Amino acid sequence: MSRVPALVSAPIVFLALAIAQAGEPARGPGLLVCYPHGPGTSESARPVMERFGAALSTATGDPVAPAFFSEVAPAASYADAERPRFAILSLPLYLAWRDARGLTLVAATQRDQATTERYHLVVRAESPWKSLDDLRAVAGEKRPVVWSSHLDDLRFVSNVVFAGLRVRADDSGHVRGVVTAQPLRALRKMKSGDPFEDQPVDAVLLEDSAWSELQKLAAFKGSLRALASSAPLPTPPVVAFAGTDPQATARLAKALTGLHTSPDGRDLLGTLQLTGFAAPDAAAYEAAAKAYAAEAP
Numbered sequence: 001m002s003r004v005p006a007l008v009s010a011p012i013v014f015l016a017l018a019i020a021q022a023g024e025p026a027r028g029p030g031l032l033v034c035y036p037h038g039p040g041t042s043e044s045a046r047p048v049m050e051r052f053g054a055a056l057s058t059a060t061g062d063p064v065a066p067a068f069f070s071e072v073a074p075a076a077s078y079a080d081a082e083r084p085r086f087a088i089l090s091l092p093l094y095l096a097w098r099d100a101r102g103l104t105l106v107a108a109t110q111r112d113q114a115t116t117e118r119y120h121l122v123v124r125a126e127s128p129w130k131s132l133d134d135l136r137a138v139a140g141e142k143r144p145v146v147w148s149s150h151l152d153d154l155r156f157v158s159n160v161v162f163a164g165l166r167v168r169a170d171d172s173g174h175v176r177g178v179v180t181a182q183p184l185r186a187l188r189k190m191k192s193g194d195p196f197e198d199q200p201v202d203a204v205l206l207e208d209s210a211w212s213e214l215q216k217l218a219a220f221k222g223s224l225r226a227l228a229s230s231a232p233l234p235t236p237p238v239v240a241f242a243g244t245d246p247q248a249t250a251r252l253a254k255a256l257t258g259l260h261t262s263p264d265g266r267d268l269l270g271t272l273q274l275t276g277f278a279a280p281d282a283a284a285y286e287a288a289a290k291a292y293a294a295e296a297p
Helices: 004-024 046-060 072-082 089-098 132-136 154-161 185-193 206-214 248-255 265-271 280-294
Strands: 030-034 065-069 082-087 104-110 119-124 145-149 177-178 201-208 224-231 237-240 277-278
Touching: 004 046, 030 046, 030 072, 046 248, 046 265, 046 277, 065 072, 072 082, 082 089, 082 248, 089 154, 089 280, 119 185, 119 206, 145 185, 145 265, 154 185, 154 280, 185 201, 185 224, 201 206, 237 248, 248 277
Parallel strands: 030 065, 030 082, 145 177, 145 201
Antiparallel strands: 082 237, 104 237, 104 277, 119 201, 119 224
């Protein structure tokens, strides 16, 4: 089959994009922040978001109006209706929206000065399971039940966090995943050996920060252990939506990566539970996207 030479087809593609974008309304000043099952609500987070927006508006010279969501559905509705220029998204949500919404990387969030983090599958200290292979080998109809606030997207957990471990919403996989906005309650039930919401708790999936804090609590000390930990994965990214002005993107990147240089900026970062923003490792996000897009195990 004949192909149009690239040098001929490129102008046609750019013209088509220009025509398509010309019919779209301009992107607004919004900065969508979405951490599914994160603490707080859009309303309770408003004062912090307003403070964050004021700092970025001053630093960039552009109006920036952050809005926080702890659920994906209203975040998606906001993205469609308000057409924000930028977003800070959980890693699984970034991977799910990356191609469909034409997201490009602007910066990486830093937690404890790091731009990577691991996910940990936590079990009781006396659990007979020693590795993921033990979970894969469980016989019988009832699968081990894993709880987490990160299980909205089972593809992310199966393909990216623990490649090769089939996590399903029913008993058709290696383990059954149950979404909860209350992982601490699930952990308490697992520690005591009791069911949670009438279901067993065999393991709980936690990110680095939660697992680190949990080990500091006397009530849990020595009673839990990490059955398995993921490879280091990139932290939630700051992204630009398709059609965003590249110059505005560059100004935002500069403002974010400079926040830590002032006392007020560091105080704001602490309120956001971050230690800073850094240039994104494009290769790390690309590797996660490749794993996410692969055929599910």
